Amino acid sequence: MTEPSPAWSPRTLAAQALGHIDEPSRAVVPPIHIATTFLRDPDNQYRSGNVYGRADNVTVREAESIIAALEGADAAMVLGSGMSAATAVFLALAPGDHVVVPKVMYWALRGWLQNDATHWGLRVEGVDTTDLDALRQAMRPGETKLVWLESPANPLWGVTDIAAAADIAHAAGAKLAVDSTCATPVLTRPLALGADIVMHAATKYLNGHSDVIAGALATLRPDAFWERIRRNRSMFGQILGPLEAYLLIRGMRTLPLRVAAACTSAMDLATRFAGHDHVAQVLYPGLPGHPGHDIACRQMQGGFGGMLSIRVRGGERAAIDAAARVRLWKRATSLGGVESLIEHRASIEGTGSPCPPDLLRLSVGIEDPADLFADLDAALRGANA
Structure with a gap:
C-alpha cells in the first residue's frame, strides 16, 4: 500500500x-x-x-x-x-x-x-x-x-x-x-x-x-x-x-462529497420548513434555536448532518397522510443513502418510542433540495387540505 x-x-x-x-x-x-x-x-x-x-x-x-x-x-x-x-x-x-x-x-x-x-x-x-x-x-x-x-x-x-x-x-x-x-x-x-x-x-x-x-x-x-x-x-x-x-x-471513497451535499440540503430544508404553515417544529442541530446548536457548532465541523425531523400540524393522522403522499421521497427505513427517505418513526418503533406521533424523520440524500422541498410541501398541504 x-x-x-x-x-x-x-x-x-x-x-x-x-x-x-x-x-x-x-x-x-x-x-x-x-x-x-x-x-x-x-x-x-x-x-x-x-x-x-x-x-x-x-x-x-x-x-x-x-x-x-x-x-x-x-x-x-x-x-x-x-x-x-x-x-x-x-x-x-x-x-x-x-x-x-x-x-x-x-x-x-x-x-x-x-x-x-x-x-x-x-x-x-x-x-x-x-x-x-x-x-x-x-x-x-x-x-x-x-x-x-x-x-x-x-x-x-x-x-x-x-x-x-x-x-x-x-x-x-x-x-x-x-x-x-x-x-x-x-x-x-x-x-x-x-x-x-x-x-x-x-x-x-x-x-x-x-x-x-x-x-x-x-x-x-x-x-x-x-x-x-x-x-x-x-x-x-x-x-x-x-x-x-x-x-x-x-x-x-465519496463519503465527504455525499455528506457535504446532504448537509447543505438538510440545512436548506430545515430553514424552509421552520416557517412552513403545516409544520409545528423542525428538529435539526443546524438551526440557531435548537437547544444543542452551540455544542454542535463546537464539535461538528463542516455541517450539521443530513438528518432532521419535522412535527406535522394536524397530528399523527396528518403526518402519516403526508408520508403517503410523497412522490420523490421514499417511504423506507434506514438513512444515509444517496436517495432521500421519509418515515413515520412512532409507527416503526412501537410501544415505548420517544417519538411524538406527529413526527416524520427525514434522511436527506443528494437530490436537488428544491425538488425535495416541493414534493414534501405538496404532500403536507394535501394532507392538511
Whole structure:
C-alpha cells in the first residue's frame, strides 16, 4: 500500500482509499479477496498474518484502515452490521457491570439493552445524556464501566457534549463509546474529543448506497477491552464478508462529497420548513434555536448532518397522510443513502418510542433540495387540505 502523506485531508484519504495500488496488477481499485484458508509456511508458521477467513481477510483490513484514518484512530474493525458492532462493545463487559446509555437512541439498540442485555448480567441505566448533571449523577464510580452516547441522537437529534461526557465517564473509571453514525467522521471525530471508542452503522453514510449491511468500531488506544471485542467478533462470527467490505470501500471513497451535499440540503430544508404553515417544529442541530446548536457548532465541523425531523400540524393522522403522499421521497427505513427517505418513526418503533406521533424523520440524500422541498410541501398541504 502506498503510504499517504500526513498532510492529506480526510477527503483525499477517502477518495484515494489511502492510495492503495494492487501491486500484482497495478490496478487502482483493490481486488476482492475471498479465500477462507491460507497456506502455512514450511515451518508451520503463518508469516502472512492470515490464518483463517473468519478472522483474517485482506479486503476487510483495507476497509478497516480507511475507517481508522478517517477517525484518526490507531485501530478499527468492521463487523457484520451496526447492531453487531454496538452489541460487541457491551458483550465485552463483565456480568454485573453498570452501563449508562441515552434515553433517546437508535431504537433497535435501545430495545436490546432493555430486553436482552440484562440476560448477560449488565445493569443498564438510561438518562438524558444532553443533561450533563443528569449524566454525572448516574455515574457509579467503580461500578460504571461504560457510557454510551449517540450524537446527534436518532430521531430527535439532541446533541451531547462529547468532550464533557468523556471527562465525566473517565472520572468515574468508565470508558466512553460514541455512536457517530449520523455525524460521520467527516463532521465529528469523537476520539479527538476524548471518546475511547467510536461506532458506526456503516450501512448508512459510510457505505451510502443502501446495498451493504455493516458495522464499524474504532479506537485511539487498543487495550485489553478492545482485544476482547476483537476476539468476540471472531468467536461469535460477527464478521463482515469480503464483498461487503469491498463495497464499503467503494462507498467511502465519496463519503465527504455525499455528506457535504446532504448537509447543505438538510440545512436548506430545515430553514424552509421552520416557517412552513403545516409544520409545528423542525428538529435539526443546524438551526440557531435548537437547544444543542452551540455544542454542535463546537464539535461538528463542516455541517450539521443530513438528518432532521419535522412535527406535522394536524397530528399523527396528518403526518402519516403526508408520508403517503410523497412522490420523490421514499417511504423506507434506514438513512444515509444517496436517495432521500421519509418515515413515520412512532409507527416503526412501537410501544415505548420517544417519538411524538406527529413526527416524520427525514434522511436527506443528494437530490436537488428544491425538488425535495416541493414534493414534501405538496404532500403536507394535501394532507392538511
